[in-house]
Each structure stands twice: as structure tokens, then as C-alpha cells.
Amino acid sequence: MRTPEEELAGIRARGLWRQVGSFEPVPGTMQCRFNGRDLVHWASNDYLGLANSPELQAAFHESVARLGAGSGASRLIVGTRASHLALEEELAEFEGTGAALTFSSGYVTAVSAIPAIVGKGDVVILDKLCHACLIDGARLSGALMRVFPHNDLEKLRSHLHWARRQIEARGRILIVAESVYSMDGDFGDLAGMAALKEEAGALLLVDEAHGVGLYGPMGQGRVEELGLGDRVDLRMGTLSKALGLAGGYLCASRSWIDLLINSGRGWIYSTAPPAALTEAARHALRMLRGDEGARRRARLWENVAALDEALGRTGIDPSPIRPVRVGEAEAALALSESLRRRGHHVPAIRFPTVPKGTARLRVSLSADHRKEEIGSLARILREPELHGD
Numbered sequence: 394m395r396t397p398e399e400e401l402a403g404i405r406a407r408g409l410w411r412q413v414g415s416f417e418p419v420p421g422t423m424q425c426r427f428n429g430r431d432l433v434h435w436a437s438n439d440y441l442g443l444a445n446s447p448e449l450q451a452a453f454h455e456s457v458a459r460l461g462a463g464s465g466a467s468r469l470i471v472g473t474r475a476s477h478l479a480l481e482e483e484l485a486e487f488e489g490t491g492a493a494l495t496f497s498s499g500y501v502t503a504v505s506a507i508p509a510i511v512g513k514g515d516v517v518i519l520d521k522l523c524h525a526c527l528i529d530g531a532r533l534s535g536a537l538m539r540v541f542p543h544n545d546l547e548k549l550r551s552h553l554h555w556a557r558r559q560i561e562a563r564g565r566i567l568i569v570a571e572s573v574y575s576m577d578g579d580f581g582d583l584a585g586m587a588a589l590k591e592e593a594g595a596l597l598l599v600d601e602a603h604g605v606g607l608y609g610p611m612g613q614g615r616v617e618e619l620g621l622g623d624r625v626d627l628r629m630g631t632l633s634k635a636l637g638l639a640g641g642y643l644c645a646s647r648s649w650i651d652l653l654i655n656s657g658r659g660w661i662y663s664t665a666p667p668a669a670l671t672e673a674a675r676h677a678l679r680m681l682r683g684d685e686g687a688r689r690r691a692r693l694w695e696n697v698a699a700l701d702e703a704l705g706r707t708g709i710d711p712s713p714i715r716p717v718r719v720g721e722a723e724a725a726l727a728l729s730e731s732l733r734r735r736g737h738h739v740p741a742i743r744f745p746t747v748p749k750g751t752a753r754l755r756v757s758l759s760a761d762h763r764k765e766e767i768g769s770l771a772r773i774l775r776e777p778e779l780h781g782d
């Protein structure tokens with residue numbers, strides 16, 4: 394029998410060793426203490442700074458006092474409180490869909506929803522760069538699975554033709570993609586995919602984990618910004634990123650949501666998220682929709698523009714995810730460490746999070762970054778010797 398130590402030695406030898414660090418943010422800023430060092434961090438998905446905002450913290454505090462700590466049971470037993478139903482109604486209204494359902498995380502949303510939508514005898518087709526939870530949900534579903542190269546609509550079209558031949562007339566074909574790709578920060582071609590899925594009589598699920606809060610008039614996401622609300626069947630999002638808390642959700646028609654309530658295993662067989670958390674999410678959603686959200690979005694986009702300008706990057710999709718491609722895992726780790734020595738925490742992202750040979754530093758911007766911090770990071774990143782060329 395192979396030992397865990399042998400396996401760990403192999404992971405180490407490939408430069409893929411992972412370990413946890415202890416992180417303490419300084420409220421309202423992007424400074425932190427990470428493993429005992431004072432650094433500016435470029436590593437969070439809290440793009441609007443809500444997780445770190447005194448207003449949301451106070452709302453969370455108040456809701457714990459009012460609604461208690463844990464929820465005590467799963468949603469179908471006695472875990473559902475008025476807050477859960479209210480948040481779901483508000484999310485459905487926000488996204489303009491018939492209904493919504495919340496989950497304890499975005500990950501759980503995907504691994505619960507995809508197997509409830511497709512199963513044996515169906516086909517699921519994913520973009521190559523889809524997040525692990527979408528891949529895991531597809532695998533778990535038991536549906537036939539196909540992957541197309543990132544945003545390659547010709548390949549998607551041929552997979553759709555293939556799928557039609559594989560399944561019976563009542564079989565389902567589900568296309569899964571992201572609106573903003575988590576490790577590259579570029580956009581999925583949602584309009585192109587919507588057209589193809591209509592042609593093929595398929596379904597389209599879009600993961601807006603990095604879209605929600607940032608795009609569209611009130612932060613509804615890319616689907617709304619592109620006016621594709623009626624053409625995307627299932628919209629997934631997370632409360633853990635721009636909304637600053639934890640949890641996931643799916644917005645769709647009433648019937649899809651009822652199907653999930655009846656067969657989404659990760660939703661049925663898991664204790665409901667605490668109502669206090671759900672209540673805080675309602676507050677975060679109000680912040681997103683109101684002036685506070687608009688102000689924070691404006692600051693974030695200014696920061697994105699400032700970094701792009703300082704790095705001389707043009708013609709790329711506007712997003713707070715600004716990776717610096719390195720290549721090999723060891724080189725990415727070394728670059729991350731040299732930035733850390735100079736006051737910046739930018740994590741190295743390696744296989745299997747990204748494909749082999751594409752290790753990178755994932756710079757992620759927040760509304761709370763200051764112009765001096767952006768200038769300092771950009772100056773270091775522009776030093777040629779840093780990249781060994």
C-alpha cells in the first residue's frame with residue numbers, strides 16, 4: 394500500500410506543495426499580517442471590500458444577536474427561517490429570474506445543482522477553464538461529459554452535434570461556463586454560447602462567481618450587463634466573493650428551483666446556513682444595489698484602470714483579476730516569495746488549479762487598494778530582472 398508520506402514527497406518534488414498560512418487583515422485596508430509579516434495583499438476575492446467593511450460587520454453582529462448562531466437542521470426540516478426565503482426572493486428579483494435557492498457555498502451549489510439537472514443518458518459540456526466545482530458537479534452527475542477549449546465556440550458546436558446523436562429525444566444537454574474566469578479574469582463568450590444552445594435545444598448554466606457585484610447597473614453580473622437574462626437558463630453565484638460573506642446560490646425558473654429542492658443532494662442533506670449569515674447577505678445585497686455599491690464599484694474600476702495603465706496592459710477584458718503568467722510552478726513560487734520580501738502578498742497559482750506550465754501570480758484588485766499600493770506593486774512587476782529576462 395502506498396503511504397501518504399510517499400505521495401507528499403511526490404507533490405513536493407513537483408513544486409506543488411501547499412500549506413496554509415495565517416492571515417489577519419487590517420479592517421478597511423488591504424494591509425494584513427500574513428505568517429507574521431506585514432504585507433499588502435492582492436489575494437482576496439472580496440473585490441468591493443465588503444467583508445472588511447464595518448457596516449457589514451455591524452449588520453452581521455446585529456443579526457446574530459437577533460437570530461442566533463446555528464440553524465440546527467437542514468432546510469426541509471426546521472432549518473428554513475424567514476431570512477432564507479426573503480434572501481431567495483430578493484436574489485430572484487435582483488437577477489430577474491422566477492426563483493432562487495441558496496446553498497452553504499458556491500462549491501456546494503455546483504455539486505448539488507449539476508447532478509440535479511443532468512444525469513445518466515444526458516450530456517454536460519464544459520469550457521476547459523471551468524472551476525473545479527463545476528467539473529466535480531459534472532463528474533458526479535453521471536452524464537456524458539465533453540470539454541471544449543476555452544471559449545472555442547466551433548468546438549462547442551461540434552460537441553453539441555455529437556451530443557444530439559448520443560441522447561434520446563427527451564435527454565438534456567447542459568452547457569456550463571463562467572462569466573468571468575477565475576484565474577484568467579477574461580470573459581466567457583456568453584452571447585455566442587446562448588445562440589448555440591438555442592440552435593441545439595440545450596441548456597446554459599453560467600457561473601457568475603466573479604461577475605456578481607461587479608457588472609451590470611446594480612452589480613447583477615455579466616448576464617444582466619449583456620442583456621442575456623432571458624437566454625441563460627441557470628445562473629449561479631456566490632455570496633463569498635464580492636458580497637463579502639459565505640454561501641452560494643442558483644437563480645432560475647420556479648420549476649428548476651423546485652427540482653433542486655426535490656433532488657439537490659447537497660442542499661437537502663446539509664444543515665441550513667445560519668439565518669444570521671443569510672440576514673447579513675440581505676444587507677450585503679442592499680449595499681450592492683445602493684449608492685454604497687456604486688461607489689465601491691467605481692473605486693474598483695479606477696484601481697483596475699490604474700494597474701493596467703501602470704503595467705502597460707491594453708485591450709484586455711475589464712476585471713479585477715489580473716494574472717501575471719510565469720510558467721513553471723517553482724518560478725511562480727520564487728516570484729511570489731520575492732514580492733513578499735518587498736511587502737506584497739500575491740499568491741502563486743499552480744497545477745491543478747491552472748493547467749500545467751501556466752503557473753502564475755494571481756493579482757486580484759479590491760476597491761480598498763490605494764493608488765500608492767498599486768504603483769508600488771506595478772513598479773516591482775515591471776523590473777525586468779524579476780522575470781529572469
Ligand SMILES: *Cc1c(COP(=O)(O)O)cnc(C)c1O
Pocket residue numbers: 498499500501524526571575600602603631632633639640641
Ligand atoms: C470561488 C468559486 C466558486 C465557489 O464558490 P465558494 O462560495 O467559494 O464555494 C465557484 N465558481 C467559481 C468560478 C469560483 O471562482
